[in-house]
Amino acid sequence: MRRFGFYLVAIAVTVCVVAVISSASAQSAGSVFVTKIPVGYRDWKLISVAHEEANLNSFGAVLGxxxxxxxxxxxxxxxPDGAIIAALHYRFVPSEENNKAFGQTQSFVAxxxxxVQFMVKDSKKYASTGGWxxxxxxxxxxxxxxxxxxxxxxxxxxxxxxSVFTRYSR
Amino acid sequence: MRRFGFYLVAIAVTVCVVAVISSASAQSAGSVFVTKIPVGYRDWKLISVAHEEANLNSFGAVLGxxxxxxxxxxxxxxxPDGAIIAALHYRFVPSEENNKAFGQTQSFVAxxxxxVQFMVKDSKKYASTGGWxxxxxxxxxxxxxxxxxxxxxxxxxxxxxxSVFTRYSR
Structure with a gap:
């Protein structure tokens, strides 16, 4: 009986340790989301621009x-792993100043x-979401x-x- | 009469020489236009984005x-002198691929x-056009x-x- 009790405790401890390790792993290496803003993204080079109507009504600049x-x-x-794409979103608004200069309503600005949204490529860490x-x-x-x-x-x-919508603008 | 003719020729020659010098000057140091594409502009950082409707129907990315x-x-x-602003213009077109993913027509891309247009700041060289x-x-x-x-x-x-329309997008 004492031996049985020992095994029971040993199994319980093992299960707990495994559970703790798995949890820690899920929060760091295994997280499927990007939880920190990549440093310096505002200085990255331009990929292209985008506009979404409807509910989004957004004006976007996509950088890499x-x-x-x-x-x-x-x-x-x-x-490749290490690639990061950033989508900077702004309201899509008319520009009164520009329209005045043009003499007609035609100008929209950010x-x-x-x-700001990011896609970070890491084929192992984000394997469950297509590597992103x-x-x-x-x-x-x-x-x-x-x-x-x-x-x-x-x-x-x-x-x-x-899984990338934005094409590169030459 | 001969002296009068001499003066006439002298004046004409002077006018021509001045005209030639002025012309050469206008084409080099004094040109009011930018005649060469600034090197490496496609790698510059983002200032903002812009859209013009009407005849232009353009989608622009403004870099600096x-x-x-x-x-x-x-x-x-x-x-300050040395500042250069580049406006990269593309057609403003709907994206069939994006619209399919969204399930509705809402997406416009470059x-x-x-x-591509440039504004080059040189307060002396371009003094006659506001320093640009x-x-x-x-x-x-x-x-x-x-x-x-x-x-x-x-x-x-x-x-x-x-003289700059585009504002910086944070």
């Missing part, structure tokens, strides 16, 4: 780190910033919740070029 | 060299490139003609921040 830009310019698919980790940060740096972030991968999976 | 970006970030006006030299190059690198370039400065002079 050096790994992403090189892959784009070389036409390399899938994107208004207040709304959010997705991140969303409001203008004040608040990360998007899991419910929002879970919608990224299924939609991006529809993009024909390695 | 380091001098321009620093001035923008510091809120420095007028822009289509074929149309031209203006350049326009078609996608194949062909510079815009004088008739087109002469329209830049009067329009930009209407911009309230040192």
């Amino acid at each position: 780190n050096d790994v992403a830009i090189q892959a784009y310019r070389d036409g390399k698919l899938p994107f 208004g207040d910033p709304t959010n 980790g997705y991140g969303h940060f409001s203008q004040d740096g608040t990360p998007g919740g899991d419910a929002l972030l879970k919608t990224c991968s299924p939609c991006h999976a529809k993009a024909v070029r390695d | 060299n380091d001098v321009a970006i620093q001035a923008y970030r510091d809120g420095k006006l007028p822009f 289509g074929d490139p149309t031209n 030299g203006y350049g326009h190059f078609s996608q194949d690198g062909t510079p815009g003609g004088d008739a087109l370039l002469k329209t830049c400065s009067p329009c930009h002079a209407k911009a309230v921040r040192d």
